[in-house]
Amino acid sequence: MSILIDKNSRVVVQGITGSEGQFHSEQMMEYGTNIVAGVTPGKGGLKTLDNTIPVFNLVSEAVEQKKANTSIIFVPPPFAADAIIESALAGIDVIVCITEGVPVRDMIQAKEIVKKNNSTLIGPNCPGVITIDECKLGIMPGFICEKGNIGVISKSGTLTYEAIDQLVNVGLGQTTAIGIGGDPVIGTTMKDCLALFEKDTDTEGVVIIGEIGGQMEIEAAQWAQQNMSKPIVGFIAGQTAPPGRRMGHAGAIVSGGDDTAEAKMRILEECGITVAKSVADIGELMKNIMNTK
Amino acid sequence: MKIHEYQGKVLFQKYGINTPKGIPAFSIKESTEAFKTLDTSPVVVKAQIHAGGRGKGGGVKLARTFQEVEKLANDILGMKLITPQTGTHGKEVQRLYIESGADIDQEFYAAITLDRNKEKDVFMVSTEGGVEIEKVAEETPEKIIKIWIDPLLGIKRFQASQLAYGLGLKNDAFKEAVSIFLKMYNCYLSTDASLLEVNPLVKTKDDHIVALDAKFNFDSNALFRQNEILKMRDLSEEDPYEVEASNFNLNYIKLDGNVGCMVNGAGLAMATMDIIKLAGGEPANFLDVGGTANAETVKNGFRIILADDNVKAVLINIFGGIVRCDRVANGVVQAVKELGLKVPVVVRLEGTNAKEAQVILKESGVSIIPAIGMKDAAEKVVAAAINNGDK
Numbered sequence: 001m002s003i004l005i006d007k008n009s010r011v012v013v014q015g016i017t018g019s020e021g022q023f024h025s026e027q028m029m030e031y032g033t034n035i036v037a038g039v040t041p042g043k044g045g046l047k048t049l050d051n052t053i054p055v056f057n058l059v060s061e062a063v064e065q066k067k068a069n070t071s072i073i074f075v076p077p078p079f080a081a082d083a084i085i086e087s088a089l090a091g092i093d094v095i096v097c098i099t100e101g102v103p104v105r106d107m108i109q110a111k112e113i114v115k116k117n118n119s120t121l122i123g124p125n126c127p128g129v130i131t132i133d134e135c136k137l138g139i140m141p142g143f144i145c146e147k148g149n150i151g152v153i154s155k156s157g158t159l160t161y162e163a164i165d166q167l168v169n170v171g172l173g174q175t176t177a178i179g180i181g182g183d184p185v186i187g188t189t190m191k192d193c194l195a196l197f198e199k200d201t202d203t204e205g206v207v208i209i210g211e212i213g214g215q216m217e218i219e220a221a222q223w224a225q226q227n228m229s230k231p232i233v234g235f236i237a238g239q240t241a242p243p244g245r246r247m248g249h250a251g252a253i254v255s256g257g258d259d260t261a262e263a264k265m266r267i268l269e270e271c272g273i274t275v276a277k278s279v280a281d282i283g284e285l286m287k288n289i290m291n292t293k
Numbered sequence: 294m295k296i297h298e299y300q301g302k303v304l305f306q307k308y309g310i311n312t313p314k315g316i317p318a319f320s321i322k323e324s325t326e327a328f329k330t331l332d333t334s335p336v337v338v339k340a341q342i343h344a345g346g347r348g349k350g351g352g353v354k355l356a357r358t359f360q361e362v363e364k365l366a367n368d369i370l371g372m373k374l375i376t377p378q379t380g381t382h383g384k385e386v387q388r389l390y391i392e393s394g395a396d397i398d399q400e401f402y403a404a405i406t407l408d409r410n411k412e413k414d415v416f417m418v419s420t421e422g423g424v425e426i427e428k429v430a431e432e433t434p435e436k437i438i439k440i441w442i443d444p445l446l447g448i449k450r451f452q453a454s455q456l457a458y459g460l461g462l463k464n465d466a467f468k469e470a471v472s473i474f475l476k477m478y479n480c481y482l483s484t485d486a487s488l489l490e491v492n493p494l495v496k497t498k499d500d501h502i503v504a505l506d507a508k509f510n511f512d513s514n515a516l517f518r519q520n521e522i523l524k525m526r527d528l529s530e531e532d533p534y535e536v537e538a539s540n541f542n543l544n545y546i547k548l549d550g551n552v553g554c555m556v557n558g559a560g561l562a563m564a565t566m567d568i569i570k571l572a573g574g575e576p577a578n579f580l581d582v583g584g585t586a587n588a589e590t591v592k593n594g595f596r597i598i599l600a601d602d603n604v605k606a607v608l609i610n611i612f613g614g615i616v617r618c619d620r621v622a623n624g625v626v627q628a629v630k631e632l633g634l635k636v637p638v639v640v641r642l643e644g645t646n647a648k649e650a651q652v653i654l655k656e657s658g659v660s661i662i663p664a665i666g667m668k669d670a671a672e673k674v675v676a677a678a679i680n681n682g683d684k
Binding site: 209248 | 378407409410412413414443444445482485487512513514515517518544546548556557558559560561562563564565566567568569570571576579581612613614615643644645666667668671
């Protein structure tokens with residue numbers, strides 16, 4: 001098993017005819033992702049990617065004609081929230097939005113719509129989701145992953161890869177890895193992902209990678225203390241970040257007392273999570289926990 | 294992105310929010326002329342910098358005569374204004390705002406910002422205006438009244454009334470406050486602000502509600518549709534290296550350490566700074582080169598990092614996903630050759646085509662210290678920085 005996506009996911013790519021959409025659709029198909037359709041407004045009726053994938057004007061057409069139930073969004077920031085809302089209203093179950101730079105005003109509205117329609121949104125500003133050897137819905141390098149029993153949740157793209165690499169180096173594979181995104185408002189939170197991994201019978205441990213800014217890691221840790229039976233290794237990036245400065249990600253900014261790396265690491269530890277002080281220790285710590293189980 | 298108070302007040306006037314009459318001034322002469330044009334006394338001479346706490350630092354003063362305005366303008370223009378928010382270096386004052394004084398009866402606080410936990414905008418008011426709101430929040434949180442705004446509905450009149458009742462307002466002042474709160478939210482929404490703060494918002498003795506301050510932050514992701522706001526950007530308030538980096542699509546923040554770093558991805562960049570510190574060094578910067586680390590980006594990255602004389606060694610840490618490590622390696626070799634680098638450079642490349650990259654670095658003949666894994670990289674770069682610093 002796995003969470004969110006698997007080999008049965010029927011994927012529609014929003015923005016499939018753009019350069020990002022083309023490149024990553026090819027990469028995803030190479031990994032084995034079942035892409036059934038693409039959407040680009042005004043290009044309905046075309047076939048793309050060596051004439052194999054039909055393009056529609058609307059997501060609802062892809063749902064009706066190709067039974068798409070999962071979408072991935074590669075459209076520019078001004079139109080990204082619109083694309084999310086379109087997917088949610090068309091009845092898509094899992095929506096991944098890769099786009100970086102979506103205005104927060106657009107996102108708080110889009111998220112309300114997603115909730116009302118019982119869809120699940122991952123992102124925006126994220127590398128996507130990968131269920132190892134089954135479905136890659138994102139821009140991560142699939143070849144670094146190996147199938148196994150560890151779930152990975154991260155706010156950051158390249159830190160997700162770093163964690164996966166370390167896990168593989170100590171002999172631990174993954175079930176599903178999720179880049180949840182670094183924006184202030186994102187579709188699926190760390191807590192939501194933990195809850196999914198807790199239910200997944202194949203996942204035996206989870207790595208969570210957070211950063212400065214917001215309360216998401218704390219909310220997840222407090223939830224885990226009450227509800228999680230599986231061990232968690234946590235890391236928080238930004239121990240050396242100065243307050244009041246946005247560190248790349250729109251959401252990575254220290255504004256109050258509880259959103260510093262130090263405070264988050266302390267609270268994670270208090271909630272029973274094994275905290276890696278150094279990013280280089282994530283893999284080893286998880287290995288030690290798995291060996292003593 | 295931030296703007297100055299006087300620019301915020303232009304926005305307020307556009308959205309129908311009462312402000313005192315005021316005129317921006319860039320020189321002593323413009324200041325005294327503003328005084329004559331306003332034709333009122335007293336006036337307030339206000340330093341315009343992108344930081345709060347200006348009054349405390351001596352950047353906001355009352356003047357009653359032409360001579361007083363002249364003297365204050367002379368004193369404040371060009372001064373290094375130090376406030377709790379500027380850091381110890383302070384900020385040079387280049388602009389003033391000359392504003393009519395107000396006949397204040399009561400001072401309030403009002404602000405709108407995003408509540409990240411609730412994922413809604415929160416509108417806060419308090420009767421404790423004119424003072425540090427952080428202190429009020431800590432000591433007497435019950436004195437802050439909050440309403441949360443449904444993103445699909447927008448602000449409703451009853452919510453604005455709730456805020457005005459909370460301030461104890463009655464009659465005409467109540468009605469005016471309700472109207473101003475609605476306009477404030479409209480202004481916040483229409484400009485894609487991430488913070489709109491008025492401290493103080495006052496009730497005058499003749500029962501009007503007037504904004505004496507205007508502090509804005511804007512969502513930089515939304516600037517593509519906010520041309521009017523973008524025109525208000527004052528680059529002289531920003532770090533020149535950070536501005537230059539942003540021209541190359543690099544995300545750079547200068548820090549005080551001696552180990553420079555160049556990384557792909559914001560999270561990995563922060564983690565790299567952290568591990569440099571753990572290895573006993575101090576990071577000199579945050580630099581995210583993003584998804585396109587080619588020879589040109591690496592070269593520009595080097596230029597910006599090395600413009601800081603404190604830097605004694607540089608760590609390049611790239612986890613190639615879509616970015617191919619062999620291309621990055623070629624970029625590093627080319628940049629090191631062209632720039633004739635004097636500082637030691639430690640390179641850690643992992644991910645797509647990492648093996649090919651190692652070969653390229655090894656065979657290039659340029660003196661690059663290769664590293665395997667982040668711990669190894671951090672230890673090597675810190676040792677190199679210490680070594681270089683001792684020379």
